[in-house]
Amino acid sequence: MDILLPSRFISPQFRSAAGETGWEGELLALNPRRPGKGEKLLAKISSRTDDRKFEHPAPDSAERAVILLHTWPMAAQELQDLVARLPALQWVHTAYSGFEIAGPAVAGRDLLLTNAGAGSGDLPIEHAVAMLLAMARRLPEHFTATTRREWVTPAARRLTGATVMIVGLGKIGGGVSRIAAALGCHVIGVRRNPDHGAPEGVKELIGPSQLHYRLADADFVLLAVPATGETRMLVDERFLAAMKPGAILLNVGRGETVDEAALVKSLAQGHLGGACLDVVSQEPLSAGSPLYAAPNLWLTHHTAYRSGPGEHEARSQQVFLENLERFVQGQPLLNQVDPGQGY
Numbered sequence: 519m520d521i522l523l524p525s526r527f528i529s530p531q532f533r534s535a536a537g538e539t540g541w542e543g544e545l546l547a548l549n550p551r552r553p554g555k556g557e558k559l560l561a562k563i564s565s566r567t568d569d570r571k572f573e574h575p576a577p578d579s580a581e582r583a584v585i586l587l588h589t590w591p592m593a594a595q596e597l598q599d600l601v602a603r604l605p606a607l608q609w610v611h612t613a614y615s616g617f618e619i620a621g622p623a624v625a626g627r628d629l630l631l632t633n634a635g636a637g638s639g640d641l642p643i644e645h646a647v648a649m650l651l652a653m654a655r656r657l658p659e660h661f662t663a664t665t666r667r668e669w670v671t672p673a674a675r676r677l678t679g680a681t682v683m684i685v686g687l688g689k690i691g692g693g694v695s696r697i698a699a700a701l702g703c704h705v706i707g708v709r710r711n712p713d714h715g716a717p718e719g720v721k722e723l724i725g726p727s728q729l730h731y732r733l734a735d736a737d738f739v740l741l742a743v744p745a746t747g748e749t750r751m752l753v754d755e756r757f758l759a760a761m762k763p764g765a766i767l768l769n770v771g772r773g774e775t776v777d778e779a780a781l782v783k784s785l786a787q788g789h790l791g792g793a794c795l796d797v798v799s800q801e802p803l804s805a806g807s808p809l810y811a812a813p814n815l816w817l818t819h820h821t822a823y824r825s826g827p828g829e830h831e832a833r834s835q836q837v838f839l840e841n842l843e844r845f846v847q848g849q850p851l852l853n854q855v856d857p858g859q860g861y
Contacts, residue, residue: 584606584607584608584609585607585608585609585610585611585842585845586600586601586604586607586609586610586611587611587613587838588610588611588612588613588620597620597623598622598623600623601623601624601627601629607627607629608629608630609629609630609631609632609845609851610623610624610629610630610631610632611631611632611633611838611841612631612632612633612634613633613634613834613835613838614633614634614834615633615634615635615823620633621855630845630851630854631854631855632837632841632851632852632853632854632855633853633855634833634834634837634838634853635689635837635852635853640693641822641823641824641825641830642689642690642742642770642822642823643689643690643693643694643697645770645796645818645821645822645823646690646694646740646742646768646770646796646822647694647697647698649768649770649794649796649818650677650682650694650698650738650740650768651677652794652816653675653738653766653768653792653794653816654674654675654676654677654680654738654766655674655675656672656673656674656675658794658816659672660672675737677698677701677702677703678701678702678703679702679703679704680702680703680704680737680738681703681704681705681706681735681736681737681738682698682703682704682705682706682736682737682738682739682740683705683706683707683708683732683733683735683736683738683739683740684698684705684706684707684708684720684740684742685708685729685739685740685741685742685743685752686708686709686741686742686743686744686771687707687708687709687716687717687720687742688742690742690770690771691707691717691740691742691743692717692718694740694742695707695717695718695719695720696717696718696719697719698719699718699719699720699721700719703738704721704722705719705720705721705722706720706721706722706723706724706732706735706736707720707722707723707724708724708725708726708728708729709723709724709725710725710726710748711725712724712725726748730756730757730760733757733760733761733762733765734760734761734762735762736761736762736765737762737765737766738765738766738767738768739761739765739766739767739768740768740769740770741753741767741768741769741770741771741775741776742770742771743771743772743775744771744772745771745772745773745774745775749771749772749774749775750774750775751774751775751776751777752775752776753767753769753775753776753777753780753781754777754780755777755780755783755784758780758781758784758789758790759784759789761789761790763789763791764790764791765790765791766790766791766792766793766794767781767790767792767793767794768793768794768795769793769794769795769796769797770796770797770822771797772797773795773797773798773799773800773801774799776795776798776799778798778799778808778809779808781793781809781812781815782808782809782812782815785812785813785814785815786812786813790814791814792814792815792816793812793814793815793816794815794816794817794818795809795815795816795817795818796817796818796819796820796821796822797820797822798817798820801819801820802819803817837852837853840852841853
């Protein structure tokens with residue numbers, strides 16, 4: 519694996535907060551797919567310092583790296599091997615919302631792990647609600663018929679009075695619950711620890727142990743959970759069989775939470791009424807993936823967090839830059855992730 523951009527910065531702006539000797543450390547930025555974007559981010563870091571000093575040391579200085587900025591997913595083993603070679607490392611920041619790659623890499627090390635977290639803002643919430651509305655009104659079928667110059671009138675579903683089960687009540691799930699309730703839906707929320715309370719809009723709050731017993735009540739099931747040991751392959755044959763016949767499955771969490779072969783089988787057999795996935799287990803999908811041929815399955819291509827050109831990147835960078843100042847000043851970091859919890 520190439521270390522594309524080892525960079526060092528020394529900032530008088532940070533020196534006052536860090537003491538007379540100042541804070542001095544290596545910042546290692548990794549972007550295996552888009553090296554130019556790493557340059558832009560580090561230029562922004564430089565511009566935030568008072569003296570605009572910014573140096574590029576030799577690659578072997580990476581051993582002194584204190585911060586690892588991980589700006590694009592890579593093989594978990596590659597990142598794990600790299601972290602093992604950085605004895606001075608204190609903090610790993612991933613510039614995306616997941617932690618699946620970086621989590622194993624920091625396991626067993628006393629390191630801070632942060633992610634972009636709210637860097638996507640409300641976009642995933644908007645996307646999930648759009649998926650819910652599109653599947654209820656059967657918009658994909660209208661779009662497909664239009665491209666074929668066909669006139670179709672598929673029977674739509676009413677959201678008012680429909681039961682929506684939301685698995686995962688973090689920022690995304692909690693946001694969707696509020697909007698779904700405003701649309702007249704009865705919302706069942708599934709939370710790892712129900713004692714943490716229910717966000718606005720949730721009428722019933724249950725724990726994982728009750729999940730399978732309540733699936734038959736849901737017209738729509740939305741997944742908004744990270745990929746952890748507890749959630750990987752959560753949606754398996756047993757899960758799908760327990761869902762109400764004709765129900766709709768939506769996923770804006772992680773592709774690894776769904777057994778895709780079981781989903782294709784359930785759709786082919788006509789048990790599920792449809793599915794809409796923003797994430798899949800292997801991205802991008804190969805042209806021969808069975809998901810493309812599954813009936814009533816619609817895909818958006820991991821775009822729930824995207825908006826205008828460069829907008830997501832700018833938000834994600836802002837999170838890192840704010841955390842950088844907090845780190846240097848010894849303040850708690852935003853969006854700290856506990857790999858064991860998954861958030």
